Amino acid sequence: MTMLRETAMSAIHREQWLPASLPAVFSFFSDAGNLDRITPPWLRFSILGQSELVLSTGTLIHYRLAWYGIPMKWTSRIEEWFPPTRFVDVQLKGPYRRWHHTHIFEPRDGGTLISDTVHYEVPMGAVGNFFAGWMVRRDVERIFDYRAEQISTIFKEPAAL
Numbered sequence: 001m002t003m004l005r006e007t008a009m010s011a012i013h014r015e016q017w018l019p020a021s022l023p024a025v026f027s028f029f030s031d032a033g034n035l036d037r038i039t040p041p042w043l044r045f046s047i048l049g050q051s052e053l054v055l056s057t058g059t060l061i062h063y064r065l066a067w068y069g070i071p072m073k074w075t076s077r078i079e080e081w082f083p084p085t086r087f088v089d090v091q092l093k094g095p096y097r098r099w100h101h102t103h104i105f106e107p108r109d110g111g112t113l114i115s116d117t118v119h120y121e122v123p124m125g126a127v128g129n130f131f132a133g134w135m136v137r138r139d140v141e142r143i144f145d146y147r148a149e150q151i152s153t154i155f156k157e158p159a160a161l
Contacts, residue, residue, distance in 0.1 A: 009098070010137060013117045014144050017108060018155045025112040026084035026105050028154070030054075032061050037154065040146040043067065057081040060092070067095055067139075097121040114151075116144070 018025055028034055032050055039045040044066040051060040055078055063074040074094035081087050084105060091099035098121040106113050122136050 009119060009121050010140075011117065011119045012137075012140055012144060013115070014148065015113060015115045016148050016151060017111055017113050018151065019111045020155045022084050022105055022107045022112045025114060025155070029087075029103060029105070029114075030083070035063075038147045038150040039065075040143055043143070044071075048073070055081065055087070061089075063094075065095075095123075097123045 032047055032055060035047060036045060044064075046064050048062040048064055050062065052058075057078055057080060059078040059081075061076050061078075063076075065072060065074060072095050075092045076089045076094070076099070077092050079088040079090045079100075086102070086104050088100065088102045090101070098119065100119045102115075102117045104115040104117075106115075118140070120136075120140065
């Protein structure tokens with residue numbers, strides 16, 4: 001059984017350099033409200049609320065979204081919180097069997113390098129991965145492509161710096 005779970009796990013890693021200071025970039029990502037700005041409109045994403053006003057270890061964030069028109073709720077928890085260089089969020093309830101997202105921020109070349117690593121697993125393990133894994137992978141890639149475009153645009157705006 002362990003073998004099946006391991007083979008059903010997928011990962012995505014992205015890096016993006018921004019011409020902005022580490023404090024400015026971390027501040028942007030520390031505001032869950034900014035997720036609306038960097039999530040594709042086709043997901044019909046909205047934040048329903050969060051357990052703490054300011055993100056920290058243990059904060060719960062509740063979202064609503066639609067995947068191919070199917071409405072669903074998602075709850076994530078900030079598992080690790082190390083400002084201004086790192087935080088990790090995990091899905092407690094949502095469309096994935098598992099979602100573990102590590103965000104890393106480091107000063108680089110007069111700006112900030114952001115690194116995202118997501119480990120995720122579709123529902124129903126290896127069977128779900130066999131039937132829908134390719135589609136989920138494509139969608140996760142599209143979400144992160146959109147996110148990169150939006151972040152680049154936001155951090156070219158003087159107000160974001």
